[in-house]
Amino acid sequence: MKSLRPLLLLPLAAVAAQAYTLELELGKNHPTGGQNSSVVGLTVATQLNESFGLGLNLNSRGVTKGALDVDARTALAELTYDLNSRGGIRPFVGAGVGYSWLSGSGTASKSTLATDVYAGVRFALSENLDLAFTVKNTEFIGVKDAAGTSKSTINDWSQSVSLRLKF
Secondary structure, rough: HHHHHHHOOHHHHHHHHHOEEEEEEEEEEEEOOEEEEEEEEEEEEEOOOOOEEEEEEEEEEEEOOOOEEEEEEEEEEEEEEEOOOOOOOOEEEEEEEEEEEEEEEEEEEEEEEEEEEEEEEEEEEOEEEEEEEEEEEEEEEEEEEEOOOOEEEEEEEEEEEEEOOOO
């Protein structure tokens, strides 16, 4: 039985070897046919391996399009693929799916499904700090009009700059 004890420590070593990140995001969004507003977000993530990362992105943005004027608070599970994980300049792509809570005028929807696809580039400022520039397309699916009779998908483009802390 003594020889099995070191095996119990293997799961702990695997968890300790994973890198965790915290990313603070600031940017501007541009709904198709709408007015610009701010995007503020926070992502907590972990590296699954050298190239893939899995994260939870929480963000808030205003969406104004025609009679629609809402604040959208969104939680998305995102999968990121690093195209060059070892260099000082690291491009990446990713996609996510989640849920958005809406408040404001012009819609009967209180919540909706949200998806996003994104691409960007990270620059290493130090061993534990990156600067990232990201372009993201977020879709809010099935948003009902004020009367609750018609559903539509709102397409929202954003660009942001973020600081990524690695632990």
